[in-house]
Amino acid sequence: MQKTEIIGLSKEELSLFLEEMGEKPYRVKQLWQWLYFKGVRSFDDMTNLSKDLRLKLDEKFVLTRPKIVTEQVSKDKTHKWLLEFSDGERVETVYIPELDRGAVCISTQVGCAMGCKFCHTGSQKLTRNLTAGEIVSQFMVARDAYGEWPSPTNETRYLSNIVVMGMGEPLQNKENVIKALNILSDGDGIAISRRRITMSTCGIVPEINSVLEQTGVRLAISLHAPTDEIRTELMPINKVYNIAQILRACQTYQQKDGSRYITFEYLMLDGINDSSDHAQELVRILKNNKIRATFNLIPFNPWPGCEFKPSKPENIKKFADILNKAGFACPVRVARGQDILAACGQLKSKKQG
Ligand code: SAH
């Protein structure tokens, strides 16, 4: 009999399995805590479950982590793992530390079908979606590495945030992403608050609000251009869902809750989208649509073979000033982990050759 991967099953699914095994429903909470609060890696370690149940679990399920193929730590302490799943497919996961906290950047697909021109991942064709378990286990690998099982209660938690900004487009793998985010934010287990999880999308408009409703996480949109003309050049998906449609989805999201802010990610590409006119046009479309947002200006991270150059620092500053003056907070992101190709858009996992 083929065993089932236990990481990635919802509480409801686990309850059903336990029921089939003739176990009481409350066992699911114990099992869940072992898996996601204590982070044990063997059924044998689940000492408050009977020997008999542990054996039954072991017969039915596998409890593993993805294999760590390589692990690199950059000069600025950014940590990158190349992980391999049971079928040999690989993704990258990155931890970006700040002083007393940090975000784990997780992937949702092997490759990406969206083909954004500036993105290294986009140059690697989509191989497959990750399962919910594969999405969740990326965070678990990071927690293993930093020894944060069980989660500290009053001490600092270094792995405090999750950004779904690794390889792949999360809204092209909707079901598994929803399931994974609900496991990661479940208070009995890994318990990363929904407000500390941000999902970034290139703008698959019809899925945006349904996924946010079902997960409660925060929204980031990869905007990268103020006009459809420029955006379509950079991101082919803009031919299917244009800027006006994206902004309408943003309005729907904010109408439901006045405190919701959206992060617009904006890649600064020299001579393409980084002039003062572009900044003013951005301000205009956001004000016209009454969108509350902050910007994340991302310096372009070059990768071998790409056609773009990063904007000049003085242009980035001018651009940021215009947005700031118009009332849009606009931190310029500092590229992290560049020396190990761990920065935004540099992830790529295909075996070369
Ligand atoms: N597919 C999703 C999430 C992954 S991409 C999305 O597109 O939003 C995560 C972020 O990295 C996006 O904002 C993306 O536009 C940005 N990015 C891609 N290539 C980059 C590069 N070369 N330099 C800097 N950021 C890049």
Ligand code: SF4
């Ligand atoms: Fe895919 Fe996002 Fe890269 Fe575009 S930017 S190719 S959507 S991972």
